[in-house]
Amino acid sequence: MPALVSHPDEVKVISRRFGMGAADIEKYIELDGYKAVQQAIANGPAWIIDTMKASGLRGRGGAGFPTGMKWSFVPKVSEKPKYVLVNGDESEPGTCKDHVIFLHDPHAVIEGTMIAGLAIGSKLGFIYLRGEYRYLLKIVEKAVADAYAKGFLGKNIFGTGVDFDIITQTGAGAYEVGEESALMESLEGKRGVPRIKPPFPAVVGLYGGPTVINNAETIANAPHILLMGGEAYAKLGTERNGGTRLFGISGHVERPGVYELPMGYSLRKAIYEVAGGIKDGKKLKAVVPGGASCPVLTADEIDVGLDFDQMGKAGTMLGSGGIVVLDETVSIVEFALRTIAFYQHESCGWCIPCREGTDWIKKTLTRVYNGGGSRKDVDNVQYLAENMMGRTFCPLGDAAAMPTLGFVKKFRKEFEEYIDGNRAGTPLITVEQLVGAGH
């Protein structure tokens, strides 16, 4: 079982109950569980949405869309049933925060789902976990069953006359299914290929009904926000970036782990203080700050606050909060190749630029890595990535192109030297391994 870590700079909101046995419903109730949802029933949808808006909470799935606003987009009246969909597909490399939530505080996700349902007038919520999280599904399933047993779910919840049901399920291995509309397709029993937008899920979503879809962390924040008040939550973070967030710090640090830090917290401090600095006293080379799809930051670009706006200004993204730290020994050529190999494997294949683009970048970098590259290949990779950007059907294409562009632009010299024979770093992968990665 993954180890819990902690650091004095942490501000514990969502992680408040971690390690306290809150997967047990009695314990959860003891720790203020299911209070927020009862308040929500008492105060009604407008109050919920106002509180969420005031909290400044922005989606923790990656794009950082303001949650209160998203909920307010759902039409009040709809012919078709409305749904709440919790995105627990967590598959962005470098990200394992929802993992910890499901493990330590599944009821918070359930309660958050109910709150979202009340806010938009839905009676059915889905909690969708990635297929690999089967052991977490069992934890969530038990939590849901316990909530039903207590009368917190089902008909007439808490005796208030309100009905709400939750269905849990998993995927079966597909990164793209984390994209919201692809997730809906998967949940409808189809291939995980995204849908054409517009219409957006808030209007036409799951089964054609208006749907709110949120990341599991976003949803699990809702009960805390209702209990502490929107403004109080907002104050924990920075302007337009309310509250705290779970950051998973991995790679070459002394104390990797999932930490809850206030929005806007310094990236440098997160690496050097919270996570204990670079492993084995080595030097920092680069940071992929928000999951594999975010453009890389070099060692001297890390004096930036961890919120959506500051990261955007720094030319990268806050993404999913997965901070991957690379020390001086890492070969960027190899790292770039491993990154694109992932997107190549996970592209759904629907649109040409992504399907073919990821494939050709992977093939070219494989050859470069193999020692058969020419300087022209670096141009070609950049050309391919530039021509994918903004042209694909869904953002996966961008997610593959952005880091690639980051690597070849910021580390162009390293690529060229590698090609010319001066191979920086000690390659970790043999060519045979990488070519085999076409699994």
Place this chain on the structure above:
Amino acid sequence: MSTVANSIFSPELAARFDHLVTIYPLRRSALVPMLLYAQDELGYVSDAAVAEIAERIEILELDVRNVLSYYSMLRTKPAGKYNVQVCTNISCMLRGGYEILDHCKKTLGVGHKETAPDGVFSLEEVECIGACCWAPAMQINYDFHDDLTPEKVDVLFQMYRDGQGKDVK
């Protein structure tokens, strides 16, 4: 009692499927979980499983195959009793994922997506499994094992060989 005559699944699983198709607004929603559960029981998704699932969901077999082939956890050929899935994605790679993979290849004597002759273990290199902060990590069937070293892997394999590991079900 299963709603499908001569179900190829165990009575428990058949009963579970009977229920599963009724809980969603649309029957078809049960497809992805059903495929996984079928695989858990049979070791892979067989042609017979495809046929029965198509019948249960009331869709074409082709449709089932379209979906089945999309998801990387689903397979149409048997794997070992214990399917070892080693992550080599970025966070794991930085902390020795490939070493672990190589170690597994050597100890088990098999490569990517191969099964050892005795059928106990099969090996697979997988993409990020959501254990980045505890890298390097792997899953054996559905169980996570993290912060791995080659020595830890040896101990684990021995445990599984001794029957102390968990089965898929």
Place this chain on the structure above:
Amino acid sequence: MADVNFIVDGKQLTAPAGTLLIEACKSAGIEIPAFCYYPGLSLQAACRMCVVRIEKMPKLQTACTTPVAEGMVVQTETPEIAQARKATLQLLLGNHPLDCPVCDAGGECELQDMTFKYGAADSFYAEPKNHREEQKWSPVVYFDRPRCILCYRCVRMCGEGMDVFALGIQNRGSSSVIAPNVPAQMSPDDLPHVDCEQCGMCIDACPVGALTSGTYRYKTRPWEMNHVATVCTHCGDGCKTTLGVRSTSDGSEIVRGDNRDKSGINGDFLCNKGRYAFDFANHEGRITQPLVRQTNGEFKSVSWEVALDLVGKKFRELRDTRGGKSIGVIGGNRLTNEEAYLLQKFARTVLGTNNIDHHRTADYVSFAQALAGQTNRTASLRDTLTAPSVLIVGGDPTIQAPGTAWNLRTNVRLNRAKLYIANSEPIKLRRQAKAFVQLSPFGYSALTSYLAGDDASASSAASDATGLSAFRDVVKSEENLLILIGSELRGADLRKLIAFGLTLPGAKFALLSDYANSRGAADMGLLPDMLPGYNPVGSSSPLATEYTANTTSGSLAPGLDMLEIFDAAGKGDLSALYVVNSNPVARYGVDAAALKNTFVVVQEMFLTETAALADVILPAANLYEKAGSVTNSYGDLQQVKKAGDRAGVRTDFEMIVRIADKMGTNMRALVPFGKGLRADMGQTRGAQSGEADRHSIWLTAQNLEPRLSPFDPLAILDEIQRLVPGYNILRLQLLSGNDQHLSPAAPAELVQITTRRDLVLPANDSLFTSGTLGRYSTMLSDLQHNESLRPSSLLTQIQTAAD
């Protein structure tokens, strides 16, 4: 919807709100490239070729999914856009085999055209391309995977368009592949196959050469063919088809059938027969010389002169000695209207007999009588695409009239048309139906009574009484209902159903029959009791008057029908039988001995069961080898053009004329040729033949061309137009290849409802048979064999998420 104004490439445009930008642009002559977009099928936005720049939008947008909006400002060809398209093409070409020189699609490939336009020929890839062997999915469908660009057109065509769902998308990412529904491991030969209707629509839709046709592949290059737009010879829908023709040593051979010209009544559609089953023309059993039976019973080939002379003399002699009434004439369902008309005129005015019939596949006489005096009550095939609601009683369009079925499915899909079906079988179209009642076997008669208000018939019509009653209620509440009637309904039942329909405001009718010109055969009077246009024999219509005036032995009484003709033969009362393009011996199980004392002349392509009993066989051209017009089940008239050619054979038209001539007939009375004005046909302008052609079309259209030959079918068309009620054709429309809806109904004042014998004998063709003709199509036999390899599939109802 209200119109909106927007600007594309600086041009101010207007289109109804909601129109897709790509379509709005197309209407304005601005072509936006697209691979995945296909009009009428679901949107994919997958190929990203149609990207355009829309003001105020941060990224390029796909024109195929963007509806036009008021004030929108769009650029469709900027350097940025050209670069995006070029990059997409470069990516596609990276793995494309570039085997254009041997690819069937070479020369008509959308990928080639785009590459030419955007100049994406340079490649930066050093890696080898992924090669995969070509797969034979069925005798007619081949798949070449590396050529596939994954536009998913075939998948949607098969699923949404055909409601077959034989193609899927499997794997993901760069391993994605189009997969057929019978995977290798499930088929006896360990190869993947399609279990489907074999329509080949996927091949038509494929923008490249990934799907190729079993009949055409590797045969020729597109530019080496001439393309002739004509009408399919197979079923009663009369789909427009384009035949690719190539010259051979003994004529010209049809090498391909497809639907490149989508202007026809069939829109995008063509079924397997229209697409592949033209090969009967090249069958080795084709007769190409006249054959005369010798005293030893064997056939001997003779010259045309000898054969025609013999037939002419014999017919004349038998008419003069035993009387015209001793002669029988049987015409075919695949003759042109001109031939059918000429045949009955020849029978009635030259042979002097009304003993004339054809293999009837629907009761058009009752249909015409029931609609006598009505206007605007007959439906065109085009109406099946637009009618707001459709009732189908009997028939099975999916099999019998695939073009109709296609249109109906399209209408339901795109316009949410309401389909109501009453059938004694659970026909496939029920899947699109709003209401379906399964009738008891033979329940049609009871159904018509029930619809007409006789509640007591409910129990004999269907076992589900409540369903039936709800069905009647909802049908009765429909306005502008299109009523499609199967051949099960005849005589009184048919009239009752039409009478019921006439009580519904705006209802229109069509009666489905089986062959390319079944309707024309009836309209043209290949019937013992009806002159052309359903004028009863012996009535005082202008037509009858003209015929009697011309008739040597003026026969005013109805003649013998099909069965009576053979009865007469059996009794030794039939002196001669003239069979033109028909195989009654097989169809009606005629005992060979019955014809032993009859002089039998058969015009045929093959040694059919009927031809085998002939005294003289005259080798005939088929519908793809002649010109004229045909009328489909609905009464839509279309032009047939000559595509193939075979040395040694003649058209039925020419043979009738020549026989009449040999009989010493006044040719100008039979075919009114030579009456037109004289005009210069362009001969004096020497080589400027293009102009001569245009000149001739104009002349023809204006009825001015000199009909110098009695073999010109247009000469008889003049008479058809003049005498047959309902055939008031617009010639320019006809000659420019457009269909025209005709509604011949019996002249109201002449309708005499007498009890006629029900001689309707449905063809009972499957998707892979086509009467006698179909037996000579190798491709159809292959498809039947292919079909026999698998148990027939039970297609399950597909759920749609949004509904």
